[in-house]
Amino acid sequence: MSTFNFSELTPDLILDAIESEGVLVESGLLALNSYENRVYQFVGQDSKRYVAKFYRPQRWSEAQLNEEHSFSLELAEHEVPVVAPLVINGKSLHLYQDYHFALFPSVGGRQFEVDNLDQLEWMGRFIGRIHQVAKTRLFTHRPTINIEDYLVKSVAELQNSQLIPSSLHEAFFTILEQVVTLTRERYHTSDIMRLHGDCHPGNILWRDGPTFVDLDDCRNGPAVQDLWMMLSGERQAQSLQLSTIVEAYDEFCEFNPAQLSLIEPLRAMRMVHYMAWLHRRWQDPAFPQAFAWFAEPKYWEQQILALKEQFSALHETELRI
Numbered sequence: 105m106s107t108f109n110f111s112e113l114t115p116d117l118i119l120d121a122i123e124s125e126g127v128l129v130e131s132g133l134l135a136l137n138s139y140e141n142r143v144y145q146f147v148g149q150d151s152k153r154y155v156a157k158f159y160r161p162q163r164w165s166e167a168q169l170n171e172e173h174s175f176s177l178e179l180a181e182h183e184v185p186v187v188a189p190l191v192i193n194g195k196s197l198h199l200y201q202d203y204h205f206a207l208f209p210s211v212g213g214r215q216f217e218v219d220n221l222d223q224l225e226w227m228g229r230f231i232g233r234i235h236q237v238a239k240t241r242l243f244t245h246r247p248t249i250n251i252e253d254y255l256v257k258s259v260a261e262l263q264n265s266q267l268i269p270s271s272l273h274e275a276f277f278t279i280l281e282q283v284v285t286l287t288r289e290r291y292h293t294s295d296i297m298r299l300h301g302d303c304h305p306g307n308i309l310w311r312d313g314p315t316f317v318d319l320d321d322c323r324n325g326p327a328v329q330d331l332w333m334m335l336s337g338e339r340q341a342q343s344l345q346l347s348t349i350v351e352a353y354d355e356f357c358e359f360n361p362a363q364l365s366l367i368e369p370l371r372a373m374r375m376v377h378y379m380a381w382l383h384r385r386w387q388d389p390a391f392p393q394a395f396a397w398f399a400e401p402k403y404w405e406q407q408i409l410a411l412k413e414q415f416s417a418l419h420e421t422e423l424r425i
């Protein structure tokens with residue numbers, strides 16, 4: 105089965121997979137917004153709403169998927185508000201016709217407000233609780249945030265792309281190389297722990313407090329990785345937001361201020377990795393449909409400007425708290 109091929113994941117196969125675990129589907133299936141995996145909401149025979157998540161083949165090993173689930177369940181046991189997979193017949197990860205999948209309770213909510221200091225305080229407190237549990241040991245099978253995966257492999261992916269206009273090649277790869285070189289110099293850490301890994305506003309539901317979803321990108325890395333994506337606005341605003349988050353975080357888990365210098369390198373790594381991810385997934389028909397702008401010259405012109413801005417940001421002193 106191709107890494108990119110979900111064509112065999114038909115509605116009948118999805119229903120058969122769910123019902124193979126003794127869960128009967130009363131109504132649905134409603135496809136939810138997900139590109140890396142395939143996610144569907146349905147109502148079970150017990151009138152409760154569920155979510156079925158079918159993992160992209162060949163992306164994670166079975167051991168890595170089980171480690172993600174174990175982390176979610178461990179957090180839930182410590183009363184951290186995370187949407188953990190359901191354990192059915194003694195396991196949370198299931199396999200049906202070469203597709204690994206899991207079932208989750210369906211949880212509603214709204215996106216938290218990144219410019220709301222009260223909500224950011226809540227976020228700091230709950231991420232501190234996540235890290236209080238996470239720091240007890242490292243992942244064994246999940247990867248660690250590193251230069252090789254995020255930059256070296258990503259640059260190689262982009263160098264093979266036919267989507268970058270030839271007229272922009274020199275400008276794009278010149279500034280990309282400068283950003284990569286400076287990020288290599290600035291990103292150094294030995295202080296790592298288990299992380300949510302992709303803790304951006306889209307993965308947080310707000311219902312009288314935060315609920316964390318989608319630990320699909322959980323991995324080892326520096327604690328600040330789970331904090332910096334909540335920052336927004338101008339530098340002064342970000343400093344205030346960061347101070348609010350860290351003060352609340354420290355109630356449960358001590359934050360190492362030395363990690364503030366990693367924010368801009370991590371931002372650069374995410375930028376480059378994201379572009380390479382889109383290119384890597386371009387064979388999946390869902391991607392050209394959802395991200396048509398990725399193949400347009402205007403997008404690459406914007407990325408040249410964004411990389412120049414990030415190059416400048418890498419030269420600035422780190423945010424203060």
